[in-house]
Amino acid sequence: MQLNFIANQSVPAQGGQTLDVIDPSDGQVFEHIQRSQAADINAAVHAARKAFEGAWGQLSAMERGRLLMALSRKVIEHAAELTALEQRDCGKPTRQAAADATALARYFEYYAGACDKLHGETLPYQNGYSVLTWREPHGVTGHVIPWNYPMQIFGRSVGGALAAGNACVVKPAEDACLSLIRVAQLAAEVGFPAGAMNIVTGYGHEVGDALARHPGIDHISFTGSPGVGTLIQQVAAERHCPVTLELGGKSPQIIFADADLDAAIPVVVNAIVQNAGQTCSAGSRVLIEQAIYEPLLKRLGEAFSRLQVGSAAMNLDLGPLIRASQLERVAGFLEQARLDGITTVAQGQIAAGVPAGGFYQAPVLLRDVPVMHRLAQEEVFGPVLSAMAFENEDHAIQLANATHFGLVAGIWSRDGARQFRMARRVRSGQVFINNYGAGGGVELPFGGVKSSGYGREKGFEALLGFTTLKTVAIHHG
Numbered sequence: 001m002q003l004n005f006i007a008n009q010s011v012p013a014q015g016g017q018t019l020d021v022i023d024p025s026d027g028q029v030f031e032h033i034q035r036s037q038a039a040d041i042n043a044a045v046h047a048a049r050k051a052f053e054g055a056w057g058q059l060s061a062m063e064r065g066r067l068l069m070a071l072s073r074k075v076i077e078h079a080a081e082l083t084a085l086e087q088r089d090c091g092k093p094t095r096q097a098a099a100d101a102t103a104l105a106r107y108f109e110y111y112a113g114a115c116d117k118l119h120g121e122t123l124p125y126q127n128g129y130s131v132l133t134w135r136e137p138h139g140v141t142g143h144v145i146p147w148n149y150p151m152q153i154f155g156r157s158v159g160g161a162l163a164a165g166n167a168c169v170v171k172p173a174e175d176a177c178l179s180l181i182r183v184a185q186l187a188a189e190v191g192f193p194a195g196a197m198n199i200v201t202g203y204g205h206e207v208g209d210a211l212a213r214h215p216g217i218d219h220i221s222f223t224g225s226p227g228v229g230t231l232i233q234q235v236a237a238e239r240h241c242p243v244t245l246e247l248g249g250k251s252p253q254i255i256f257a258d259a260d261l262d263a264a265i266p267v268v269v270n271a272i273v274q275n276a277g278q279t280c281s282a283g284s285r286v287l288i289e290q291a292i293y294e295p296l297l298k299r300l301g302e303a304f305s306r307l308q309v310g311s312a313a314m315n316l317d318l319g320p321l322i323r324a325s326q327l328e329r330v331a332g333f334l335e336q337a338r339l340d341g342i343t344t345v346a347q348g349q350i351a352a353g354v355p356a357g358g359f360y361q362a363p364v365l366l367r368d369v370p371v372m373h374r375l376a377q378e379e380v381f382g383p384v385l386s387a388m389a390f391e392n393e394d395h396a397i398q399l400a401n402a403t404h405f406g407l408v409a410g411i412w413s414r415d416g417a418r419q420f421r422m423a424r425r426v427r428s429g430q431v432f433i434n435n436y437g438a439g440g441g442v443e444l445p446f447g448g449v450k451s452s453g454y455g456r457e458k459g460f461e462a463l464l465g466f467t468t469l470k471t472v473a474i475h476h477g
C-alpha cells in the first residue's frame with residue numbers, strides 16, 4: 001500500500017479510500033494508492049506554506065542547490081529501483097524507464113546548478129534613484145503531472161520550482177504515482193525540510209481539482225490534456241492564480257527530397273513509437289515532399305513492419321499502452337481511418353508470448369491522410385503515424401500549421417537557407433532541424449503555442465516562470 005507524502009511523513013488519505021494500481025503489461029492489480037480528497041490537499045498546502053515561511057524558505061540559494069544536487073545523486077543511486085517502479089506502473093520498456101530515471105537525476109542536477117545563478121537586474125531611472133529587480137518565488141506551487149513521463153515531468157516542473165525557492169504540492173496522475181512517492185521519500189532522506197515537497201495521489205476531478213481551487217496555491221504548473229488544461233485555467237482564473245500549461249501536440253516531421261533519409265528514417269520512426277506514442281511531442285504527422293513520397297513511404301513501412309511490441313520486461317521497441325481505455329481510444333481512431341478509406345502502409349507486430357490482459361497496440365503507418373481528418377488533427381496518443389505529401393515549402397507550412405496545436409516541429413533538409421525559412425514560419429515552441437527530440441533536452445526551453453499551452457518549462461527559462469519579479473526603487477538623492 002502506497003501512502004501520500006506530506007511534511008516528510010507517509011500518511012493515508014483522511015477519507016480512508018484507496019485506488020487500484022494496474023500493471024499495463026498484464027492488466028493485473030499489483031498495488032494500491034491513496035484516493036485523496038480536498039482535506040488531504042489542504043494538509044499538504046499547509047505543510048508547504050509552513051516550509052516556505054520556515055526552514056525551506058530560509059535556505060540560501062546555494063543551500064537549495066546543494067540539496068537538489070544531493071537529490072540528483074540519490075536518484076542515481078536508486079536508479080534501478082525507480083526504473084523498476086516506473087516500468088511496472090507505466091508499462092515502459094526497461095530502456096525507456098531507465099532513461100526517464102536518468103533524466104530525472106539530470107533535471108535535479110541542472111536546477112541545482114541554476115539556483116544561485118538566478119538574479120534580478122539594476123535598471124536606469126531618473127537621477128537620484130537606484131532601481132533593482134528581485135526574482136522571488138511565488139510561494140507554494142501546485143504541480144499536476146500526467147502519466148506518460150512521470151519522472152521526467154516531475155523533474156522539470158518540481159526541479160525548477162524548488163530551485164526558484166517555492167515549496168511544492170504535487171498531484172501525480174492516478175495511473176502513475178509510484179516513482180514520485182519514492183522520489184519524495186528520497187528528498188526527505190537527503191535533508192529537504194518537511195513540507196518542501198509533498199505528494200498527494202488520487203483522481204484528477206477530485207484531488208486535482210481541489211489543488212487547482214485551493215487559495216493557498218500561488219502558481220499552478222499543469223501538464224496534461226488540453227481539455228483539463230482549460231478546466232484548470234478556468235478555476236485558477238477565479239482567483240487570478242498564474243498557470244503554466246503544457247498541453248498536447250500533433251507535431252509534424254517535414255521531410256524534403258534533399259534530406260539525408262538514412263539519418264531521418266530511424267528518428268522519424270522513434271519519434272512516434274517512443275513510449276508507445278504516448279508522448280506530447282510525438283512526431284505524429286510526417287509530411288513528405290511529393291518527389292520522394294512513394295520511396296520514403298516504402299522505407300518507413302519496412303521499418304514499421306519490423307517493430308515489436310511486448311511487455312515492459314521484454315524491453316522491445318514498444319511497451320503496452322497505459323490502460324484499457326487508452327487502447328480503446330487508439331483502436332477507435334484506427335477504426336475511423338478504416339471506415340474513411342485511409343490506407344495502412346504497414347504495421348508492427350505484437351510479439352509472441354506477451355502476457356494476456358496487457359494493453360498492446362501494434363504501431364501503424366497510414367498514408368494520404370486528409371489534412372482535416374481526425375487522424376491529422378487530433379492527438380491519438382498511441383503509435384499511429386499519419387503521412388501526407390506536400391508540393392513545396394508553402395504547402396508544407398500550410399499543412400504543418402493546419403492544426404490547433406503547436407508544440408514541436410522537425411525539418412529535414414540539407415539546404416541551410418530553407419532550414420531557416422521553415423523554422424521561422426512553422427508555428428511551434430520548438431523546432432528541430434535534421435534531428436528530433438521527443439521529450440528530450442533538459443537544458444532546452446519547452447512549451448507550446450496555440451492549444452499546446454503557454455509558459456515554458458525546462459532550461460533556465462523555466463525559472464522565470466517559477467518566480468515573480470519585484471521592482472525596488474530607492475530614492476537616495
Ligand code: NAD
Pocket residue numbers: 144145146147148149153171172173174202203204205206207208209210212223224225226228229231232246247248249279280281379381407447452453
Ligand atoms: P489528463 O489531462 O487526463 O491528466 C493530467 C493530470 O491532470 C492527471 O494528474 C489527472 O489526474 C489530472 N486531472 C484530470 N482532471 C482534472 C481536473 N478536473 N482538475 C485537475 N486535475 C485534473 O492527461 P493525461 O491523459 O494524464 O496525459 C496525456 C496528455 O498530457 C496528452 O494530451 C499529452 O499531450 C499531454 N502532455 C503534455 C506534455 C507537455 O509537456 N506539453 C507532456 C506530457 C503530456
